[in-house]
Amino acid sequence: MIEIRFHGRGGQGAVTAANILASAAFKEGKYVQAFPFFGVERRGAPVTAFTRIDDRPIRIKTQIYEPDIVVVLDPSLLDTVDVTAGLKDNGIVIVNTEKSKEEVLEKLKKKPAKLALVDATTIALEILGLPITNTAILGAVAKATRIVDLPYIQEAIKETFSGSLGEKNAKAAEESFNKTVIYEL
């Protein structure tokens, strides 16, 4: 079972990202589970969301404490939230940022096995005209983790957002896939 934790801010679509990732994995024939941190967070507050992916039905009904993968949608969270809390030793961290590998590593409490960086905000602004990074970041997830192939993610995005909005978001994911830089640490 692979467990993924998303960190974002209310309104950025972390929960939607978790759901789209689950849907994409489901399309690949996996069993999935996606859920928000069961809180009462409002727009702008830090939020977390989770995705589980497995080859067998997932029975466990708890929050994720030791993720395999952490996805950070908002770079400012690195300063306020311990995003690597509980991260497995071979864990992957994916961050939306324009900062360098060194700058990001300095902010992480635990060094991941793999770090993936992409400026998803700029991609989102260019393609969607909005700083909503949930779909763009999923391109980076596809590239860095190989748990789900990009076309499935794009398909799941188009199911979530209809018409041209879906197309644009799918394009954002692709753009992000291409621009993501991966560091094996």
Next chain:
Amino acid sequence: MEIPESVKKRLTLPAEEHFYAGHTACQGCGASLGLRYVLKAYGRKTIVTIPACCSTIIAGAWPYSTLDANLFHTAFETTGAVISGIEAALKAMGYKVKGEDGVMVVGWAGDGGTADIGLQALSGFLERGHDAVYIMYDNEAYMNTGIQRSGSTPYGAWTTNTPGGKRHFLEKRHKKKVIDIVIAHEIPYAATASVAYPEDFIRKLKKAQKIPGPSFIQLFSPCPTGWRSPTDKSIEIARLAVQTAYFPLFEYENGKYRINMPSTKKEPKPIEEFLKYQGRFKYMTKEDIQILQEWVNHEWEKLQKLAATFG
């Protein structure tokens, strides 16, 4: 037996009877008369909902029913909600609701079940616009539990929880204007009616049947037991309530007010006329009567202005 054909055309009310005798209403009960009139107006293709009130008992204890129509008994505060559900179900099941040949969905609730505990459900029913008729039979107190004051009890009335006594502990608030609350929902049709004027009541019931959307009728309904009045005076008292303008007859239809006969007569009788047969008012002082008279005058003037301005 069948009413002779020669007589039928002379009757001022529908001949058919869908309200069975043998019920257990008190002698001289206004509510039982009101229910009889409702079924005369709407006939058997009617679903009546009755919450906790005297009519729960009047309608018959299991296994007997006083109504020759379908009836659902419900909890005190739920009339508005239950008739909403019935109407929705009828529509889902393909029935025509309201109108000449439609099924009539009727809520029949007392003043406590309407003005007090049932006000929220009434409001929901009204604002959602269901095709049903809500009738509040107003006997001005909780009679089924043994005469306790309700929001609809008038100023100066004795009830078992406004018992007068040394401290002159009578009802100190004027009657809640439920019909005004109803009209504030801007429903298509609302009216007052009285058991003393059954032709007017049935005309209003028929009108409510024709007009789509929610309708509301507040029916003045004497209770000899609770009002401490002679059983034979029920109709007379109800008539005096209209003639003194204590309970004027009027309609509100699509934003327009219309005062109905006989409330159109210019000079209402003094309020003492309405009070005279009723033991519940016997503790009122002259000052009390004056306070009630002033309230009646004020409300009557207000209604006349509404009718003149929005008639």
Next chain:
Amino acid sequence: MEYKPIRKVVSGNYAAAYAVKHARVQVVAAYPITPQTSIIEKIAEFIANGETDIQYVPVESEHSAMAATIGASATGARAFTATAAQGLALMHEMLHWASGARLPIVMVDVNRAMAPPWSVWDDQTDSLAQRDTGWMQFYAENNQEVYDGVLMSYKIAETVNVPVMVVESAFILSHTYDVVEMIPQELVDEFLPPRKPLYTLTDFDNPVSVGALATPNDYYEFRYKLAKAHEDAKKVIKDVGKEFGERFGRDYSSMIETGYIDDADFVFMGMGSLMGTVKQAVDLLRDEGYRVGYAKVRWFRPFPKEELEAIAESVKGIAVLDRNFSFGQEGILFNEAKGALYNTGERPLMKDYIVGLGGRDFTVPDVKAIAENMKAIIEKGELDREVEWYHLKR
């Protein structure tokens, strides 16, 4: 028609909404409350898209939600509502009305803790406090069981004319997306034909009055009829559960789902979503050599006394996991289970663990810790204490 499931990734609440649509419910009257609201939002979306002709009554309170649902069901329609916690408590009076009038309403309750202090998280006390209202109660472990539970419940309710509450966990199911196998409409229709009401309010030639005053001479008999209906429902539940399994591959023929009972020293017994975590943990414990099993109580009302007795016969201990509490006594399932066994002579060691109240996460390590404690109790042959507030900060 061959059964080819339609697999979707949906939340527990959406699973409920799909089941309502597939059950061809005719009237829905509901009021928003967290975490139930997305059920009615989804139903509203189905209506807006023209996918269903449900008459939707957006009532002004939960009390009215149940009252309107009762009105609709009495008229003859298949009716649904949903709520949680405070809303369910507000409905309480009308829950009695629905069962007393013998209306086969199905309602989803999203288990949520009662305030104060305010909490929107999972806790079973809201639904268990409705224990004596005459409703049947089905507790779903996962989103699939929410979907299946609603469909089966209509069939069961309409057979015995008793309403059913399908219970799912706040957020843990209601807002968690999971894979649900849905059944094609034609096959649902075969499984669940249109309702045949016990009575309606639409026979205008033979009118009836429903729920009239019954004197002490008759009331008693009507109570017995309802009691008997619950007793009869046990067989109906098993039959419908079996038929569901034969048609759609998911068997619900037992009211308590068990695992590893045959060679278990002790079992975890509980209801709802926490049993998913328990199942996962039991597999891990088995790998580590623990002789442990599980007993997931699916139906709390009617209470599966006979099945419980069979379990009690084969194990030395039962660790009851109560995500609920009856103040002044103990966990509610624990209390029920002990009471049910008293006259059977089966006396396994039973301990009550109060877990997960108000959404406190109940994890695999927690199950393991309880297993450790339970193992020691069985080795010693006596309880350390009867009721343990497991998570309490000490």
Next chain:
Amino acid sequence: MRVVIELNTLFGEKKEEAKKLVFTSIDQYPEAPVTLGTTLSNFTGDWRTFIPVIDESKCVKCYICWKFCPEPAIYIKEDGYVAIDYDYCKGCGICANECPTNAITMEKEEK
């Protein structure tokens, strides 16, 4: 005085058919609390203290009494005059009070 009870009533056959329903075994009860008969089997006439008596010579066939009877227990005969079903009349006296020609009087009933 003893009043002769007329066979004709407002409810005719329905009154004839109405009977007390007695349940002596659980199997006789319906599954749900739905009614099975009318209240016509319940004769409320014995509630009376005073009994309305009609003087047909004063009756003008206005039917006001019929209109205001809360039971209802007043019916209209073939000849157009009104009569009272004393099986149901509770003796409230509304009919006498409302009668414009005083054709109905309330008399003390001997039982």
